[in-house]
């Protein structure tokens with residue numbers, strides 16, 4: 017699934033970094049050492065050197081780095097911004113940062129301050145760090161060929177205007193965002209003009225807006241992530257060829273809340289994801305040629321809401337289980353295909369025992385239409401009267417789009433429910449040595 | 463009163479109908495649990511049943527028991543017993559035996575299935591509670607209707623009509639009025655209207671747990687306050703209690719004025 | 723023991739009791755007579771508080787019965803129609819009533835008297851009408867109450883039981899009870915009653931001893947006396963202008 021050229025580049029990066037660790041000098045920094053500040057160490061460092069920062073709190077304001085270095089924190093040193101400063105601004109061709117706690121960046125309404133900013137950089141790894149109370153935590157701009165891995169980011173965002181994103185990517189390429197735990201920011205991961213990148217194994221929860229947010233980004237792949245209790249799980253907008261695989265979208269509740277929001281995205285594949293207990297599992301608008309396959313929708317308010325301008329989408333082998341509403345298709349005359357799904361409230365039979373129901377299923381209920389028009393009528397949900405209405409509409413559709421039909425409803429659900437990302441929080445090993453860690457790094461990126 | 467209650471209760475739990483009723487729930491719940499591994503689906507099916515059947519059976523049982531025990535009631539009326547004690551005793555006997563059937567018939571399979579400790583435990587409790595409340599409310603209404611109507615056929619018809627009204631017609635009228643006045647703010651109206659029907663009220667109590675994902679999709683402030691907090695739950699429970707008390711007061715009033 | 727003042731009762735448009743004044747203050751047996759639908763049962767039920775008067779007042783042992791229930795401890799009542807919970811056995815019914823009234827009762831001798839022992843275990847729904855009536859009688863007489871009210875006690879009884887019943891009533895009279903009986907069996911009246919109250923169209927048409935009744939109408943039997951009472955009633959207005967019953971004698 018990984019785009020081959022990413023693999024190629026990353027492997028190259030890893031080898032280079034190993035070389036760095038093997039060949040360069042190590043400059044130690046600690047409060048009592050001859051070199052007691054990071055800025056000083058960086059000043060002294062030659063390319064390919066390692067700056068080894070020992071336990072302690074370092075309040076040095078904004079540290080600018082323009083060299084190819086390894087910056088390694090031992091015993092979890094703290095870089096404190098004092099509430100009014102960006103902390104690390106890096107411009108480098110080879111860079112590795114690992115093992116720091118970076119905190120107190122402070123909100124700014126005039127500049128996008130970050131905990132770690134990679135500017136026009138490449139071949140970098142940002143790994144095993146903790147970023148607390150950051151405005152933007154990790155900010156990549158105009159960079160490529162990098163890995164952001166196993167970081168723990170916890171913000172205190174209270175409103176959208178006064179908060180930044182946990183991981184922010186702008187004009188990037190070939191980036192891997194992997195196994196991070198992101199909470200309390202505006203977006204968990206934000207990608208704008210980012211291509212050929214991969215987002216995997218992350219947990220994004222309790223973020224104000226989206227767990228993951230794509231804008232104008234093409235050819236990306238995100239899989240095995242968990243998006244829980246964000247304003248909305250994932251928003252994919254104005255993009256093409258985004259593959260979504262084995263993610264879990266859960267408990268995204270609220271009036272404008274979705275597990276997955278798709279807006280003007282085309283030619284993408286949504287496969288084996290789980291949508292659990294969201295107000296709306298997937299909301300899609302003006303999105304064409306999408307394939308939804310083997311996803312599971314359970315206990316959502318609406319499993320899917322399909323708004324206008326969605327053509328040639330295919331839904332098949334999905335499981336729709338115990339949702340308040342399975343489908344709300346808001347406009348008639350769209351040529352999407354709904355055949356071959358499992359619907360837990362399918363009431364037909366399978367006499368020839370071929371696993372396919374003999375009676376077509378109409379997943380869009382009349383009541384779903386009524387609630388869209390008169391939201392207050394939700395108080396009548398599951399009442400006998402509504403059941404009767406739904407039944408009569410099922411028999412002869414008048415209000416709901418006639419072509420929203422599964423002609424071959426499955427009798428059994430499709431197996432293979434997404435696992436998402438399981439491990440909450442990063443596994444920071446304070447005792448790790450730089451060389452050792454780099455080897456590990458090289459191994460992790462396969 | 464307790465003595466009358468005891469005798470009515472024993473009288474009813476020895477009745478074949480009680481066994482049939484209880485047995486139905488037992489079989490129904492067992493087969494649902496057997497057929498579907500998804501507990502929440504079973505809860506939904508049972509919800510449909512509890513909202514339909516509990517009121518219906520309570521209504522019919524209430525009316526039938528009242529009429530069938532008429533002569534016996536007269537026997538009691540001639541005894542040195544307070545009038546209200548007789549009727550409350552009988553009413554509670556009916557409501558109690560119905561509730562017992564319901565609790566046993568659906569409770570045992572669920573407990574055997576291990577509902578405690580599962581994610582559905584909360585829903586299960588709500589369901590049990592709603593079944594009991596509806597049994598009480600509708601047998602109370604049935605007693606009230608029967609007390610007011612000497613004519614069995616008329617009483618029976620009226621009771622079924624009341625059930626039909628609350629189970630179906632009311633919702634139809636509510637939906638019509640919501641659609642008709644859809645330009646106006648209807649949040650308060652729709653919530654209040656649902657409170658005024660014990661079946662709707664019970665349904666909403668279950669919805670608050672079962673469909674909270676969908677219910678949270680609404681922007682209105684009143685809805686959010688009602689649904690999102692414990693507020694809705696508390697108000698619903700209070701109104702449900704009122705719904706139990708009201709027919710009881712009616713029974714008291716009518717029984718004190720009635721000739722036998 | 724029982725005083726009734728100007729008792730009025732209507733069921734809808736049906737004006738059943740149109741001002742009844744009666745007092746039963748001496749021990750002894752009074753037969754309450756009248757055609758079907760004349761309001762005998764209504765009168766009795768008013769005393770028991772089962773029917774609530776529209777107007778007038780009823781006192782038992784000097785206290786108004788309105789909204790009270792304790793006074794019923796002093797009354798043994800045999801209802802006109804005896805139907806019981808279908809699921810109960812005779813034994814259960816008896817113990818239940820005992821449980822409810824909470825007073826020690828002398829039921830065993832009554833069960834023997836009416837030969838009910840074989841039926842004790844049967845469900846009430848399986849009993850014949852006569853047997854039920856016997857159960858009914860047991861229920862009534864097992865308490866030692868100063869007032870006994872019997873509404874059609876002979877319904878469905880076989881001759882032997884009838885004899886037993888008469889003996890029973892006699893015994894109660896001997897014990898100094900105040901007894902009211904409604905019946906259509908005139909021989910029973912003839913044999914037992916000291917006094918007769920005749921109800922017609924909601925009013926008391928006659929109150930007096932058997933002897934006076936027969937003498938007033940110049941007949942030798944109660945049956946005939948009643949027949950001529952009815953005859954006369956057709957010909958003459960029943961009530962004098964002051965609204966008093968025409969033939970009340972002390």
Ligand SMILES: Nc1ncnc2c1ncn2[C@@H]1O[C@H](COP(=O)(O)OP(=O)(O)O)[C@@H](O)[C@H]1O
Nearest residue numbers: 721722733738757758759760761762763764765
């Ligand atoms: N509960 C009642 N409701 C309406 N009408 C009644 C009721 N009880 C008795 N009646 C009517 O009152 C009249 C007197 O009845 P009742 O006292 O039973 O007469 P009796 O015992 O003298 O035959 C009858 O016309 C009867 O239909």
Ligand SMILES: [Mg+2]
Nearest residue numbers: 762763802873
């Ligand atoms: Mg009578």
